[in-house]
Structure formats: structure tokens, C-alpha cells
Amino acid sequence: MTEKLLTIGVGGAIGVGSKMERVEEKEMELLETSLRQAESQLRIAAGSGLDGAGWIRLPYSDLEPVRRVAEKLSVFDSIVQVGIGGSALGNLMLNNAFQHPHHNELSRKERKAPRFYMADNPDPQSLAGIWDCIDPARTAFIVASKSGSTAETRAVFLWFFEALRESLGEEKAFGHFVFITDPEQGLLRQLASKGVLGILPVPKDVGGRFSVLSPVGLLSSMALGLPVNDVLEGARSLDGILKEAKGIWENPAWILAAQHTLHFRKGRPMAVLMPYADALERFAEWHAQLWGESLGKQGEGSTPVRALGAIDQHSQVQLYVEGPDDKLFTFLNVEKRGPDWYIPESPLKELSRVNYLGNHSFDELLSAEARSTAAALKKAGKPAIWMEIPRIDGLRIGALIFLYEWVTALTGLLMEIDPFDQPGVEQGKRYTYGLMGRAGYESDAAEVSKEFGEIVSKALTV
Template identity: 80%
Template sequence: MRDTLLKIGLGGAIGVGSKAMRVEEEELEFLELPLRNAEAQLRTGAETGLDGTGWIRLPYEDLESVRSVAEKIAAFDSVVQIGIGGSALGNLMLHNAFLHPYHNELTRKEREAPRFYMADNPDPQGLAGIWDCIDPARTAFIVASKSGSTAETMAIFLWFFEELRKVMGEEKAFGHFVFITDPDEGLLRVLASKGALGTLPVPKDVGGRFSVLSPVGLLSSMALGVPVEGILEGARHLDSLLKEARGIWENPAFILAALHTLHSQKGRPMAVLMPYADGLERFAEWHAQLWAESLGKEGKGSTPVRALGAIDQHSQVQLYAEGPDDKLFTCLNVEKRGPHWLIPPSPIRELAPANYLGNHSFDELLGCEARSTAAALKKAGKPVIWIEIPRIDGPCIGALVFLYEWVTALTGLLMGINPFDQPGVEQGKRYTYGLMGRAGYEPDAAEVLREFGGLLAKTLMV
């Protein structure tokens, strides 16, 4: 394991801005004891099975059962994962980091893995598009739902299963499905006995948004050739660093949680994460769910904002530089991106003004833009955290993922809320169950009709 997986620059987020909004070193140090108590609470919870804390154990779990099912799936031409939220975003984040950006367009020999499709949103146009692209007889389906009652996931599963049943019969159809669900109970657990291709557990004390290092995120990744062992190695390395840290200035999870907490308290309730690599675009999307669903409750929270460098320099950075001082920025850079392509100088006389780019690499250009954006924001008095990884590989991504899981959980505890529940999401689920006619949810149906009716009390028809 290399010694350095992450470089974190903190100077742009400390002592920046007006006096009333400035975060000082002594304020960060004051939070060290509460952070130590929060870490101890989380680690004790993971040892005792406290709800929500099981993600801390995931880097140390045995992968043999996942590997066994992944080998079966890898033999198919296509893999469709059916899931939503945490049962989709973690997979997409890992695939985005490690697979060819046009993976499905490569030949099987070039891919060395099946094609992959994510069926997460119950939009019939998208589902029909997947169906048009696959051969049902050569496709494996992964159904990921801890409860087995997620409306979107179950609706999509029912549709795909029925189409397969029509083509090949019920018994053979079950042989194309893998179920990732509660280890003991639930609707999908019951189906495991019907000849499924495989069944894997979601640990009871792991919530969906923290499940990327469980079978939910690792099964499809392993089947497609993502370096899962390296990812877990990086997570373990980060965990060891956190355990050995002797103070807040040696503990990246502590210092980042403290910075986010204090900046939010001082009037910056938005957290902008801006990676400068196409392979990390989905990391920002995964982080948005992790951050928003964990921290947004009881009238508190920090709103995650996704951006991608350099694209969003041409759409969002104007607001960031000269708009309201209500955001904490994190620029996420990659030291070495590949391949190493040079920009050629042009022999055409009319293009001579652009030749300052000549003989520089695309990697160099993107890195210069990342540093320039961070520097410009700092000059404008906006707080900026700089995080850099040497390259996109298993250990670096594993460390980055595990770091942000820790930062999120610690920030929630510093805020005085439970980072592992989602009561606001559950309300919407109950309303949907009621409107779709699920027994026992009739009062919810009446309530949502009443509340929604208020939206239409004044209506403009165009």
C-alpha cells in the first residue's frame, strides 16, 4: 500500500472571509473532543450491531460469496441491476471510475465483461430502452432492495420478470435473477428458494446510502472487472489512519467534519463538491445522496451541490465567485489522468494564437483549470478545501469513499441528528403506497390527495 492516497489542502477553508463567517483553528480544535466521542460511539455501534453503523465493518468482510455469484454473472452478455438510491448510485459511481466511458459500445473481447444497464427509475421509456438492447436469454438481473418493498424496484422487477417468464417459463426465469436483500426476511428473501441464480445479504445494520462496499455495490462491480479488492484495501488503509491519528490535525475525517459543521453554522449551508475528472462525476452524485439524506432533518442540514470541472466553470463558477457567500467548496483533483495525450501545436498560421496550448497535455490543462478555479475562489474570499488523489485506482477510490462516509456520519453527530434515518423519505413512500392501492395505507392516500390539492388551489393554464 502506498503511503499517500489523499492529499488534503485546508488553508483555503480556514481564516477566510468576513470576520463573522471566518472559521479559525481554535474553533476546529475545540471540536476534537466531541469528534472523539462521536467516533467512539460509531465504532462501538458497529461492534454491537447498532442500526446504521455496520458500514464501518464492510471493508473487512469476506468476499467469497460475492465472488462466487459474480463469476456466474460474468458469463452473461448483459447485466441489469434493478435498484434505486443507494442500490444504484454506488454501483454507478464505481463503474464510472473504473470502466471504459463507453463500456457498452465495446466488443465483448474489448470489454472482457458483460454490458451493464441500471434500471433505477420507473420511467417506461428508459426501461423499454434497456429491453430493446438486451437478449433476455443472455441477461442476468440483480435486484437490490434491503426491505424488498421499495415500490420503484419492485415494479421494475415485476415487469422484467414477467417478460422473462413469457419467453422462457417461470423456473428458467428465476435462474436469471440475483436478489440482494435482508438476510432473514422480506419479499425478495422468499423468492430465493425458487431457483434464483444467487442471493446475497444486505447487513441489517447497513443503510442503503452507506451500502456501496457491501454486495449492493460490489457484486456488479466485481462481475465487470472493477478492482474491488483494491477498493477495500484503500478503505482499510484509511480506517487504520483514522484509528492511529493523535489529534484533529492528523485525522482527515475529523477536520473535514469540523469544517463542514462550522461553516454551516456560520451561514454557509451548501457544500459544493467539484471533481476535475470525468471518472469522478458519479462520485459527486453518490456523495449528494449520502450527504443530503444523512444530514437534512429536524430543520438542519447542509445542501450538497454537484459540479464537474472544467464543464461547470462555464455554468456555475460565476455564481460561486461573485454570488452569495453561502457555500463551502471542495475541489477534487486527480494528479495523473490517462492517457497522456499531448495537444499538438498547429502549423496553420491562422491558428497561431492557440499554440500556447501546444505540447501541453490534456491532463495538464485540466489540472491547471482545477488549481485556477480554487485559487480564484480563495481570492474572492470563498472557503475552499482542496483534495487530490494520485490517480483513479482501487486504493485511492476506496480511501475516498470511506473518508466521506466517516465525514458524513461525524458531521451528523456534531449537528445533533441521527445520520442513519430518513423520516422525510418515508413520508413520501407511504403516500405512494396509498395512491397505488397498497392495503393499510388508505389514510395516506386521503392525506396526499388533500395536500396535493392545495398545490392546485391556484392554477395557471398555458
């Protein structure tokens, strides 16, 4: 590849802040041996099929099984994906990056693909809203759950399936469902013989938050005509850069992992990711799950904060500039966002004072605001990383996804945290099973009742 994938500038995060809290170049270079060992450990784990590291292989996967199912889905009028967390955020991120921002409002001729709806949260108002918008006979459902036991996904699947069974009959209803689940076992795998439209695996060694480049994230994207091949090519290109890097200053994942680790050690436990493009808003949401669920453990952790430029300049930046020095900021800018829209110069005398904006593009305005906000933070002694991509396309999004998966995993190992488990989530799941009457979880029901009872023991109702 001759054209750049991305640019990373860390000068605004080196030597910034009070003397005791600064991160210096030498400190980053001292982490090089640990980073090399961590990357080697992850690559060995991926090659051995060890739990958690299988995402490293995903850019090299055979897409043909996904393509066959996607072709079946593409003829429907609407697609509804049922999933939550890692089974939803990656899809929403890819849709946000590549689709028309009002895709579902376009005609079939204009959108050239089915409408798409995400049924993630089991909120009856949202689910009823989806049901109101679709024709069941012309709608396909993708149910994504690695274990098949996720309570929210099970509940939403049951509702939609029963609604389809009542309107279409059981045999036809199953023909509207695709399952993405464990390759060998689980509830959804057991239903594979019922004449479903298709069933695809989530690799056993890939966790939900790392699964966007698996069928979980790619099936709906391919059915909607998104540039899936380019996304995987971008991830492979980034992987090639990491493999060929001879030291930390040639390795973007090492640079960012070192920055986050050192700033965390210096008392900055928050990581703010602030893209300056509406099409990257969901990327920040996807990153928040990846980062928070991977690194928040054992009383430690780096808290992800989502922001969107320029909107959050008018809600959060006051805190960022003059508030506590407890955050590492990453700005994600795009050189060319969309159509060449220029701000007009007005002939009206009353508007002459704003004509300095005239003949500048909206791209120029957003980029100027991004640079200005980053510069203001640096001047205030707050560390800021600058990232930039030339445009939003499959190659760049694929590279960003794979880069941040690597940064997350490497940062976890540097912090001596397992980035692939999520023990803090499991207790809440057990409590929910107990409260909803699942057999074998009676003691959890009693425990949650006791703990929650203490929460509301002193309350005010007005």
C-alpha cells in the first residue's frame, strides 16, 4: 500500500503536565522489551487456539460461508439483528461508518440493500418500534450469541420468534432466522436442524468484544453491501506493519499501549476518545466496551470516555481543559469526510461579521476545531494524542479496529490484567437468572434481594 493508513502524533502527550506526572520518551522506550514479549505471547496464543486471542486470526478468515448466508439475507426487505454488547456494537459501528446516515428512510432503489434494525436492549418500547416498522413476511432475523444463554438476547429472540410463528407458522418462521453462535454447542446450535436460513460460528477463542471481524459483525455488513473485504484488507495491512516494525517508534500499537500504560501509572485513569466525524461516533462506543470490559479488573482499570467533535466541545471540553489532570485524550480526525460542501459568503450586511467562514469547507471547519481543541488541552498541560485518517473507507476502518484491539490487549498485559475475561459481568448475570426464576440460581436470587434491599433501605419518594 502506497497511501497512508493513518497518522499518530504523540508529541502532545510527551513531556506534558507537572514534572512528576509527565511521560517521557525514554520511559516509552524502556517498555519496548515488555511490549515485544507481550505481542509474541499473544501471537503464540492465537496460533495455539488459546482462549481469547483468536481475534488475531480473524482478518485472514475465509469469508465464503458468510457470503453464502449474506446472499440469502440480501433479498429481504429488512434485517433485524438480535444481540447485545459485542454482538451489537461492532455492527452498529460498521453501519455508522459506511451507510447513508438515514439508510432506512431511503427507497429500496436508493439504499440498494435491506433496511437494518438492531434489537439489542430488551426495552419493550424500542422492540415494539421495530415491529411497527417491519413486514414479518419480508424480514430476516440474525440472532448472535456465542453461548446462546444471554438473557437479553434469549428474551428478544423468543418474542420475535413467537410473533413470527403466530403469523407465518413454525416452519416458515424458522426460515427467517440465522444463528451466529458456538460452533459445537448451546441453545441456538440445537435449533440448527429446524430449517433455519443459516448458522455460522463464533470461534471458540474469540470473545464477544473482539468479535467484530467474525460473522457476528460481518454477516449483516455483507448483506447490506458494506465494504467487508476492504475492512479485512485494512486489518491485514495494519497487522503487516506491526510484524515488520523494528522498534517502538515504528509500531503504532506499541506507541499507544505504552502511552496508555504510562499515563495510567502517572495518575490518569481515564481514556477519552474524541473522533471528529459523525460516521465515527459508533466507533467510540465500540471502543468503550472493548476498553472498559478488557481493562477494568482487580480494583484497577482505565475508564473509557466517549466524546464526539465538535458537539462535545460544547458539553465536556470545559471540564477537560480546566478540570483535573486525570485523562489521556485521543483526537481522531478525518481529512476528507464526505461531499465538498462549502460555507457560503452572504451578501447581507447583517451577516458580514460571519463571512470569515465563507468559502471554507465544512471539512476545514471540523478539522480546525479538532486541532484547536487539542492545542488548547496541550497548552493547559493536559496530554493529547493526535490521530488522523485520510478518509473513512474500509481500509482505514479495518486498520483502526485491528489497531485498537491490539492496543487493548497489549495494555492489559502491561498492566498485568487478563484482557480477555470479564468476571465482573458474571455476578450480575447470575443475579438476573435468579430474579427471573432460572433453576439452580435460587441462592443468587436471595443474595440480590438482600443487597438491593440495602440500596433502597434509605430512600425518598416524592
